[in-house]
Amino acid sequence: xxxxxxxxxxxxxxxxxxxxxxxxxxxxxxxxxxxxxxxxxxxxxxxxxxxxxxxxxxxxxxxxxxxxxxxxxxxxxxxxxxxxxxxxxxxxxxxxxxxxxxxxxxxxxxxxxxxxxxxxxxxxxxxxxxxxxxxxxxxxxxxxxxxxxxxxxxxxxxxxxxxxxxxxxxxxxxxxxxxxxxxxxxxxxxxxxxxxxxxxxxxxxxxxxxxxxxxxxxxxxxxxxxxxxxxxxxxxxxxxxxxxxxxxxxxxx
Numbered sequence: 001x002x003x004x005x006x007x008x009x010x011x012x013x014x015x016x017x018x019x020x021x022x023x024x025x026x027x028x029x030x031x032x033x034x035x036x037x038x039x040x041x042x043x044x045x046x047x048x049x050x051x052x053x054x055x056x057x058x059x060x061x062x063x064x065x066x067x068x069x070x071x072x073x074x075x076x077x078x079x080x081x082x083x084x085x086x087x088x089x090x091x092x093x094x095x096x097x098x099x100x101x102x103x104x105x106x107x108x109x110x111x112x113x114x115x116x117x118x119x120x121x122x123x124x125x126x127x128x129x130x131x132x133x134x135x136x137x138x139x140x141x142x143x144x145x146x147x148x149x150x151x152x153x154x155x156x157x158x159x160x161x162x163x164x165x166x167x168x169x170x171x172x173x174x175x176x177x178x179x180x181x182x183x184x185x186x187x188x189x190x191x192x193x194x195x196x197x198x199x200x201x202x203x204x205x206x207x208x209x210x211x212x213x214x215x216x217x218x219x220x221x222x223x224x225x226x227x228x229x230x231x232x233x234x235x236x237x238x239x240x241x242x243x244x245x246x247x248x249x250x251x252x253x
Contacts, residue, residue, distance in 0.1 A: 001098060001239055002076050004217055008181040009071075010043040015156050022057050024049045029064060034147050038069040038244075041077040048079035054087045067246065074241040081243060089245040095228040097236035099207060099218040104233045106204050107197040112165040115198075115205045117158065118172070120149040127169040128161035132188030135171075158182075158213075160205040162189075162198040171198035175206045175218070182210045184220040204234055 013019075013028040017037045020027045024045045028037035039057045041049070054070070061068045068089065072080055073096060081091055109115065118128045126145045133140050151157040161172035173187030184206050189199045203220075210218045221242040222228035228238060 001217070002073060004181060005073065005096075005098075005219060005240075006043060006076055008178055008183065008217075009040060009073075011178050012176055012183070013037050015154075016151075020060065022060070023053050025053050025057050025070075027057050027060060029066070033141070033143055035141075036066040036069075038067070038071045040070060040072050041080060046077055046079075049077070049083045051083045051086045054080075054083045054089075058087060058089075070243075070245040072243055074243050076240070081245075084245040088247070090248045091243050091245045094242045094244070095222040095225065095238045096240040096242040097220055097222055097228060097231055098239045099235050100237045100239075101235040103204070103207075103235040106200060106234070109162070109198075109201055110196050113162055113170070113196075113198065113201075115160060115162045115201050117160050117205065117209055118152075119159075120152040124161060124163055124167055124169055125149060125159075127163075127167070128159055128172040131161065131169040131172040131190050132186045134190045135188030137191075158206065158209050160202050160209065162193075162202055164193075171202050173199070173202045173206055175210050175215075177210060177213055177215055180214070180216040182213075182215045182218055184210075184218065187220075200230055200234065203231065207234060 017028040017030045020029060024042055025039050026042045027039040030037050058068045070084055085091060118125055129145045129148055130140050152159060158175050161169040163169050170193035171189035173184060175182045175184045184203055187199050187203055207218055222231055
């Protein structure tokens with residue numbers, strides 16, 4: 001399973017980024033506008049990683065003006081953590097979960113709330129794009145809705161959202177299918193709509209959509225153990241640890 005996920009992690013950024021190789025590390029550099037990518041272990045590398053290699057990638061990230069961020073799976077590349085910490089980065093750990101069991105009953109939606117898939121021409125697209133940003137106290141970058149619309153049209157991303165009676169999105173999230181594997185990402189609920197089960201309902205809709213597409217492996221990274229327990233209600237089980245490294249003071253993605 002972890003090998004399958006490694007192949008996915010290496011493949012999914014390539015639809016919007018170029019890969020720059022630094023020995024045991026690969027830096028993905030976004031082509032055009034959009035959220036910047038990160039560095040991760042080169043596909044197939046599972047051994048030690050020299051601190052010098054991490055520092056070389058960080059220097060390139062500073063040159064490009066992108067975040068000094070690294071993402072990887074602890075169990076697949078255990079030697080990377082010591083190197084990134086020695087370079088001065090802070091590592092955050094998140095449960096890595098794969099859908100592998102029948103879902104428990106998902107709570108009914110509150111009255112007036114509907115959950116649906118959102119395509120490029122949906123009038124709720126802009127609102128659905130904004131909801132996860134609002135969850136973290138942010139506003140979408142200029143052109144974010146147009147960029148996502150292009151990915152939706154190309155089939156690179158699938159989007160689902162929970163809407164109130166007025167048509168405003170209260171929660172939204174995405175999954176990104178590559179062949180038989182897809183990752184659920186960016187699930188967020190507006191602060192005023194939390195604790196109503198909307199994020200879980202959106203995740204369930206994304207899972208159903210992935211299954212309808214023929215996706216065999218659906219996975220995600222939970223924020224922490226408490227959130228992991230919520231995802232377990234949908235049938236997700238922890239299979240490893242997703243690690244994110246970044247400079248001290250930055251928040252984990």
